Amino acid sequence: xxxxxxxxxxxxxxxxxxxxxxxxxxxxxxxxxxxxxxxxxxxxxxxxxxxxxxxxxxxxxxxxxxxxxxxxxxxxxxxxxxxxxxxxxxxxxxxxxxxxxxxxxxxxxxxxxxxxxxxxxxxxxxxxxxxxxxxxxxxxxxxxxxxxxxxxxxxxxxxxxxxxxxxxxxxxxxxxxxxxxxxxxxxxxxxxxxxxxxxxxxxxxxxxxxxxxxxxxxxxxxxxxxxxxxxxxxxxxxxxxxxxxxxxxxxxxxxxxxxxxxxxxxxxxxxxxxxxxxxxxxxxxxxxxxxxxxxxxxxxxxxxxxxxxxxxxxxxxxxxxxxxxxxxxxxxxxxxxxxx
Amino acid sequence: xxxxxxxxxxxxxxxxxxxxxxxxxxxxxxxxxxxxxxxxxxxxxxxxxxxxxxxxxxxxxxxxxxxxxxxxxxxxxxxxxxxxxxxxxxxxxxxxxxxxxxxxxxxxxxxxxxxxxxxxxxxxxxxxxxxxxxxxxxxxxxxxxxxxxxxxxxxxxxxxxxxxxxxxxxxxxxxxxxxxxxxxxxxxxxxxxxxxxxxxxxxxxxxxxxxxxxxxxxxxxxxxxxxxxxxxxxxxxxxxxxxxxxxxxxxxxxxxxxxxxxxxxxxxxxxxxxxxxxxxxxxxxxxxxxxxxxxxxxxxxxxxxxxxxxxxxxxxxxxxxxxxxxxxxxxxxxxxxxxx
Numbered sequence: 001x002x003x004x005x006x007x008x009x010x011x012x013x014x015x016x017x018x019x020x021x022x023x024x025x026x027x028x029x030x031x032x033x034x035x036x037x038x039x040x041x042x043x044x045x046x047x048x049x050x051x052x053x054x055x056x057x058x059x060x061x062x063x064x065x066x067x068x069x070x071x072x073x074x075x076x077x078x079x080x081x082x083x084x085x086x087x088x089x090x091x092x093x094x095x096x097x098x099x100x101x102x103x104x105x106x107x108x109x110x111x112x113x114x115x116x117x118x119x120x121x122x123x124x125x126x127x128x129x130x131x132x133x134x135x136x137x138x139x140x141x142x143x144x145x146x147x148x149x150x151x152x153x154x155x156x157x158x159x160x161x162x163x164x165x166x167x168x169x170x171x172x173x174x175x176x177x178x179x180x181x182x183x184x185x186x187x188x189x190x191x192x193x194x195x196x197x198x199x200x201x202x203x204x205x206x207x208x209x210x211x212x213x214x215x216x217x218x219x220x221x222x223x224x225x226x227x228x229x230x231x232x233x234x235x236x237x238x239x240x241x242x243x244x245x246x247x248x249x250x251x252x253x254x255x256x257x258x259x260x261x262x263x264x265x266x267x268x269x270x271x272x273x274x275x276x277x278x279x280x281x282x283x284x285x286x287x288x289x290x291x292x293x294x295x296x297x298x299x300x301x302x303x304x305x306x307x308x309x310x311x312x313x314x315x316x317x318x319x320x321x322x323x324x325x326x327x328x329x330x331x332x333x334x335x336x337x338x339x340x
Numbered sequence: 341x342x343x344x345x346x347x348x349x350x351x352x353x354x355x356x357x358x359x360x361x362x363x364x365x366x367x368x369x370x371x372x373x374x375x376x377x378x379x380x381x382x383x384x385x386x387x388x389x390x391x392x393x394x395x396x397x398x399x400x401x402x403x404x405x406x407x408x409x410x411x412x413x414x415x416x417x418x419x420x421x422x423x424x425x426x427x428x429x430x431x432x433x434x435x436x437x438x439x440x441x442x443x444x445x446x447x448x449x450x451x452x453x454x455x456x457x458x459x460x461x462x463x464x465x466x467x468x469x470x471x472x473x474x475x476x477x478x479x480x481x482x483x484x485x486x487x488x489x490x491x492x493x494x495x496x497x498x499x500x501x502x503x504x505x506x507x508x509x510x511x512x513x514x515x516x517x518x519x520x521x522x523x524x525x526x527x528x529x530x531x532x533x534x535x536x537x538x539x540x541x542x543x544x545x546x547x548x549x550x551x552x553x554x555x556x557x558x559x560x561x562x563x564x565x566x567x568x569x570x571x572x573x574x575x576x577x578x579x580x581x582x583x584x585x586x587x588x589x590x591x592x593x594x595x596x597x598x599x600x601x602x603x604x605x606x607x608x609x610x611x612x613x614x615x616x617x618x619x620x621x622x623x624x625x626x627x628x629x630x631x632x633x634x635x636x637x638x639x640x641x642x643x644x645x646x647x648x649x650x651x652x653x654x655x656x657x658x659x660x661x662x663x664x665x666x667x668x669x670x671x672x673x674x675x676x677x678x679x680x
Contacts, residue, residue: 150643154494154586194580195625207639229643233586238578240534246494246573285535299547303490303569
């Protein structure tokens, strides 16, 4: 990896953009230079990166000249508008929005799960939904050994999944309640402080919200299996950062919890956390700011001989978004898969 | 119901005791007089009830003389010590602890579900675990129409389930974090403010904590069905009051969500809350302080033709504990089932 690359971050000022900057600064990423793109509102400001003040530029037709890799995290609308322009300039767009994820021509990649799919990109690789990334990381190592038949998932999703403003809103609401004042909800539809509610993404005709269907459809695409049956209940909880998931896995035949533990203890991207004596299992405060997804509390489901229960927490801004995107970029570089 | 009854509250100063007092004050309960019993520590203090200051007495051999009904909520050890004494004095003990729940001679009763079981008591009736009460209320009306084969539950349990001190601890921790200080955990094993963790009840050899096994075993006893298969993941969340549950129900044959909605809209003890347009479903802040369990978000499980998903929130101190106990007392009075 002696070559270095021209990278642009589209959406540099958001929660994921901030995390991307931190990762590029701290990982051994072969960066030639970094361009920061954001909306016109942020244009003219600067962001400190490796001791240097980098100006934030408003995105335009020439933003992608000489760029090798675009890390896009500015929402589906922006990605749809600019991805084509970037691709024409021979850049590869690693897109964090949901705009292209279910497009058959766009690979949807978790590097620990389906790195090979990245090879066939035509200029865009989609970064999966945060909740999906965390789940696939824990389920794939078991699925490889014995195919998963059905997943029943319930999530505990932090405020930061709805962006930095939602995170601030929860703090403000919490502070208000502690002082005896009412909680005002402006970013999220209902007060989240000391409360929780089913995920506020748009509702679909199936009675599943979009977040829930992402877990279903994206997992199937990443696993390359339309047979796997998945249901999910996604819930927002008053945690600032890191999502948690209670996952029930059904296999064709029994899967020994002992074997599952052995497999997950050595699986990439996972830190296995299980202390039955002290009731110490993955927790959001211990998952926050970490690269690894914390997985543990593997149990034989006492209601079904072929089912396992497991529990995980992962930083959805890091591995659930920014880190996964940077890992995809590193994969493309390592395998020499940048051209399209 | 022209007769009136001598009632004692054992554990009058706790979170459930406080709620019992409020219910007895506000319901049309035929009270002759009320005795408040607590540990020696609270002895000598008074509690205001219907405008009168009632002294708190330390429990003794003579505490139950002439008492008709004991509402016990002082923990399993206290119940085991004093239930026998109360029964010998011809009182009926409605016990909120887990001490007698799985005893074959002790009925375990949710009045909306299995009122008839209360008839055969021998002096003790057990009040089920809070999480179990909430779940049975929502599942029983469906189970009566078409037997439930399997339940996969994930819970979102508030701090108050661990008592008033845990509730205060979460507030103190939250306040500390908002001011940039660390969160100190003394009542609960880990900080709960802006965090969550698998339920901290003692771990069993099955890898299920006691809270999870209560949901399994108590539900089977209440439903009078050892065939029903149940698995649960119980999680503490930083909500002050009211528990939530994501419940996946498997039936032998498909159960129409439309029919389930019709049934639950008219079921006793339930308030049906479902607005798909505004994504408005049961929330802890709307369930707190209410008698009814809020149930809604009924969905056809897209992973299994015979499964339904549902979501509920209920005040675990009220219907999950105090109200259910008072309802049992009212049932015994109404049916003339007090003698034993």
